[in-house]
Each structure stands twice: as structure tokens, then as C-alpha cells.
Amino acid sequence: MEQNAPREDIVTAPARPARVAVGVLALCFALAVLGRGLGESFTVFLKPISEDFGWDRAQVVSVYSLTALASGLSAPLIGRLFDHSGPRIVYALGLLLLGGAFLAAAFAGHLWQFRLSIGLCVGIGMALIGNVPNSILLGRWFGPRLPTAMAIVYSATGAGVLVLLPTSQILIDHIGWRGAYQLFGAIALILLPPLLLLPWRLFSMGSPHVVKRAEQDQIDEGWTLPSAMRHHAFWALFSTFFFTAVGMYAIAPQIVAYLIDAGFPPLQAATAWGFSGVVLLFGMLGVSSLDGLIGRRPSVLFSYALSIIGILMLWALQQHPNIWLLTGFVVCFGSMIGSRGPLLTATAMKIFRGKRVGTIYGTISIGSGLGSAFGSWAGGLLHDLSHSYNPVIVFALISVVLGMIPFLVVPSLRN
Numbered sequence: 001m002e003q004n005a006p007r008e009d010i011v012t013a014p015a016r017p018a019r020v021a022v023g024v025l026a027l028c029f030a031l032a033v034l035g036r037g038l039g040e041s042f043t044v045f046l047k048p049i050s051e052d053f054g055w056d057r058a059q060v061v062s063v064y065s066l067t068a069l070a071s072g073l074s075a076p077l078i079g080r081l082f083d084h085s086g087p088r089i090v091y092a093l094g095l096l097l098l099g100g101a102f103l104a105a106a107f108a109g110h111l112w113q114f115r116l117s118i119g120l121c122v123g124i125g126m127a128l129i130g131n132v133p134n135s136i137l138l139g140r141w142f143g144p145r146l147p148t149a150m151a152i153v154y155s156a157t158g159a160g161v162l163v164l165l166p167t168s169q170i171l172i173d174h175i176g177w178r179g180a181y182q183l184f185g186a187i188a189l190i191l192l193p194p195l196l197l198l199p200w201r202l203f204s205m206g207s208p209h210v211v212k213r214a215e216q217d218q219i220d221e222g223w224t225l226p227s228a229m230r231h232h233a234f235w236a237l238f239s240t241f242f243f244t245a246v247g248m249y250a251i252a253p254q255i256v257a258y259l260i261d262a263g264f265p266p267l268q269a270a271t272a273w274g275f276s277g278v279v280l281l282f283g284m285l286g287v288s289s290l291d292g293l294i295g296r297r298p299s300v301l302f303s304y305a306l307s308i309i310g311i312l313m314l315w316a317l318q319q320h321p322n323i324w325l326l327t328g329f330v331v332c333f334g335s336m337i338g339s340r341g342p343l344l345t346a347t348a349m350k351i352f353r354g355k356r357v358g359t360i361y362g363t364i365s366i367g368s369g370l371g372s373a374f375g376s377w378a379g380g381l382l383h384d385l386s387h388s389y390n391p392v393i394v395f396a397l398i399s400v401v402l403g404m405i406p407f408l409v410v411p412s413l414r415n
Contacts, residue, residue, distance in 0.1 A: 017207045021141040024203050028134040028153050031091060034191075035126040037160025038098060038184060039067055042118060043253070044168040048177045049114070059111055061380060063119045064253070065373045070123025072369005075132050076225075079362025082133050083355065088200040094128025095192045097121050102185030106178045127369075132362045135345045139357075140206025146349065147291050150342035151284035157338055158280035165274070223354040225363060233351050234360070236406035236413055237344060238367040245371025247399035248337050250379035250392055251311065258314070258389055263321040272326055276334025283335025288342055297407055300343055304404040307336045308397065315393045351412060375399065 042064050050060045082090050101121035108114050134153050135146070142149040171180035228234045251258075259269035283303075290299040310333025313325050345361070352360045375396075382391045407413050 020202060021207060024137060024141050025149055025152060027198070028138060029156050031129040032131070032134060032153050032156030033160045033163065035094065035098070035129045036157045037164030038102070039122055039126045040157070040161050041164050041168040042067065044165055044172065045177050048172055055111060061253070061376070063114050065377050066115050066119030067123040067126070068249070068369055068372035068376065070120045071127040071130070072366050072372065074124045074127045075365035075369065076359055076362035078127050079132050079136070079358035079360070082136055083358040086200065086204050087133055087137050088196065090133045091129050092192060092196055094125050095188050095195060097128065098125035099185045099188035099192070101125060102181045102188065106181035106185065131341065131345065132358065132365055135349065135361065136358045137203065139349050143207070147288045147342045147346040148285070150345050151288035154338050154341045155281040155284045158276065158278065162274065162278070223352045223360060224356055225359050228352050228360045232410060233412040234364060236410040237348050237364050240344060240403050240406045241364060241367030242371040243399045244340060244403035245368045246375035246378070247396045247403060249372045249375035250396040250399065251314070252337065253376050254379060254383065254389070254392065259317070259326070262317050264326070272330055276330055276337065279331050279335040280337060283339045284342065286335070287339040291343055296343055296347065297413065300340055300407050301404065303336045303339045304400060306332045307400055310334070310336065311393060311397055311400065318389070347413065
């Protein structure tokens with residue numbers, strides 16, 4: 001009997017960290033679904049809010065752009081907060097801010113109030129429970145498998161869209177947009193006490209094997225934000241995040257309107273783009289799997305190639321609106337819209353590993369927020385000035401190619 005005891009310890013010891021890792025992954029996914037879903041739900045609220053107040057579309061869309069901008073600009077501060085205070089404080093502040101923001105928006109009567117609540121506060125709240133803290137926490141549990149873990153978390157964008165967009169429409173139909181915002185705010189605040197009671201000390205420790213390996217690998221390389229900003233890889237990743245987001249979001253907010261103008265019925269157009277939430281998960285996991293098979297650079301370039309093919313299919317839909325081109329566009333563009341995120345995250349975490357990785361990665365992530373805000377604004381402006389989608393598509397194509405270039409020319413990203 002005494003001889004069997006150590007064997008039992010050997011079997012069960014690795015099993016517990018594995019179970020905790022899965023629990024941490026599930027928690028990060030759930031928080032990402034909530035944050036991204038609540039943020040993207042504004043596309044459903046846009047029309048009833050603009051009709052209630054008589055605001056033009058550009059004024060209301062500015063709230064959406066501000067959400068993306070606030071989320072991106074707050075990333076380095078959130079990374080720094082995570083480095084110093086840990087995940088409990090970061091995630092709790094996120095839920096508190098989201099809950100307060102939606103409750104405030106439910107009683108808003110002026111555009112500046114929506115910009116402050118839904119734009120600024122929701123943007124920061126999304127970032128507090130989003131990719132920056134999730135990537136740092138998951139890095140402690142998954143180590144070399146971080147790209148796969150982050151692919152699952154990044155797919156929360158699609159899951160959040162699939163769940164919360166139709167839910168938002170149903171709530172608006174039954175209790176109005178103000179009632180829906182009150183409910184969203186209440187849910188976020190109700191989730192706060194259970195979140196605080198989770199075993200955060202255990203979650204923060206990470207897997208013993210991963211932490212030990214990280215300690216051996218990083219032999220204190222001493223990265224700081226100023227030293228990282230003097231490294232070419234920092235600005236290469238920043239520009240990749242920025243230009244890729246510009247290309248994606250120049251198109252994404254206008255896709256449903258584009259498909260309707262191309263001749264598709266509104267319900268079919270909305271359903272087709274909604275299906276991108278399904279293919280996004282497969283795209284995330286597929287590209288992350290390729291990373292392990294053929295390497296990071298070929299995997300990233302493959303994802304850009306599919307995005308470019310998808311944009312060209314969207315362009316062709318103007319002249320040849322048919323279900324085959326539409327399906328091809330949704331599969332190619334929709335599945336790749338965030339597929340590079342996990343690989344870029346893992347690359348940044350590997351190059352700048354150390355005690356200040358949260359601050360450094362958060363600063364790099366500013367590129368994504370700036371690109372999302374600039375892309376959506378520029379895409380709308382180009383359409384308004386030209387009364388055509390062609391300049392928007394050309395602009396998106398150029399931006400995607402610019403986002404791909406660092407992986408072709410920057411040595412630390414090529415290797």
C-alpha cells in the first residue's frame with residue numbers, strides 16, 4: 001500500500017493543474033464573450049437610438065469608433081495594472097465599469113452622454129476583461145500552447161455576436177433599448193460578487209511546469225517599455241496590429257448594408273454576416289493548428305492570403321451577386337477577421353517575455369484599437385464622399401497588405 005501512494009501522487013499531481021488550466025480558459029472565454037458581445041451589441045442599438053433622437057448615422061457611429069479607440073488606448077495601462085495588482089482587480093474593475101456604463105446609458109439624453117458611457121467607459125471595460133489580461137493569465141497556464149488557448153478566447157468575438165446581437169434585438173422589441181441597457185448593466189453588476197469569490201491566488205500562480213520553464217527561459221532579460229520601444233519587433237507588431245485592424249474594420253461595419261445594396265434581401269444579408277461568428281472559431285483554431293505544423297510565419301501569411309481573397313470576393317459580389325461568392329466571402333474573410341490575433345499575441349509574449357510583458361503587450365495593442373477606430377471612420381467617410389464601396393474596398397486591401405509586410409521583411413518575425 002505504501003508503495004502505491006507515491007504513484008497515486010504522480011498521477012493526480014499533473015491532473016489538478018490541467019483542470020485548473022481548463023477552468024481559467026473557460027473563465028477567460030466567458031469574460032471575453034461578455035465583453036465583446038456587449039461592445040458589438042451597439043450595432044443593434046444604433047438604429048433605435050438614432051431614430052429616437054433624430055441624430056444622423058455619422059453622429060451615432062462615432063460612439064462605436066470611440067469604443068474601439070478607448071479599448072485600444074487603455075490597453076497598456078491595463079497591462080501595467082495587471083502586472084502590479086493581478087487579475088482579480090483588473091477583471092472586477094471591468095465588470096464594475098461595464099455595469100455602471102450601461103445603467104448610465106439607459107438614462108442618457110445627449111450624444112456626449114452616449115460617447116462617455118457606451119464609447120469611453122464600455123471601451124475601457126471591454127479592455128479590462130479582454131485580450132490583454134486574458135493573454136497574460138493564460139500564458140502562465142499554457143506556455144507553448146498559448147496560441148491555441150488564445151485562439152479559443154479570440155473566438156469569443158464570434159460567440160458574443162451570435163449570442164448577444166439577437167438577444168439585444170429581442171430585448172429592444174419587448175422592453176425598448178433603455179430597458180435592454182438597464183438589464184445589461186444589472187447583469188454585469190450581479191456577476192461581480194461571484195467573480196470576486198473565485199480562487200484568484202490559485203489562478204495567478206500558473207502551472208508549475210509552465211512557470212518553471214518561463215523562469216528558466218527568461219533569465220531576466222530585463223525588458224522595460226522604453227527598451228522594448230527601441231526594438232524593431234515592437235513597432236513591427238504595432239504596425240501589423242494597426243494596419244490589419246484598419247483593413248478589417250473599414251469593411252466590417254458596412255458589410256450588411258453593402259450586401260443589401262448588392263441585391264441580397266436584408267434578412268439574408270444579416271444572417272450571412274452573422275454566420276461569420278461560426279466560421280471565426282474554425283478559422284482561429286485552424287490557423288493556430290497550422291502554427292504548430294508549418295510554423296508561425298507561413299501560418300500568418302496564409303491567413304492574410306485568405307483575407308485578401310475574401311475581400312476580392314466581396315468586390316465581385318457587386319457585379320455577380322450569388323450565393324457561392326457570398327459563401328466564399330463569409331468563409332474566407334469571416335474566418336480570418338481575427339485569426340492572426342492569437343499568433344501575434346504569442347509572438348509578442350515570447351519576444352518581450354519578463355515581468356513587464358503586460359505593459360509592453362498592452363502598448364503594442366494600442367495599434368489594434370487605433371486601427372479599428374480609424375478604419376471604421378475612414379471606411380464610412382470614403383463611402384460618404386464617393387457614394388461607392390469601391391474606394392472602401394481598395395483602402396481595405398491596401399491596409400491588409402501593409403499589415404502583412406512586417407512578416408515578410410522583419411527578421412524577428414520571419415524566424
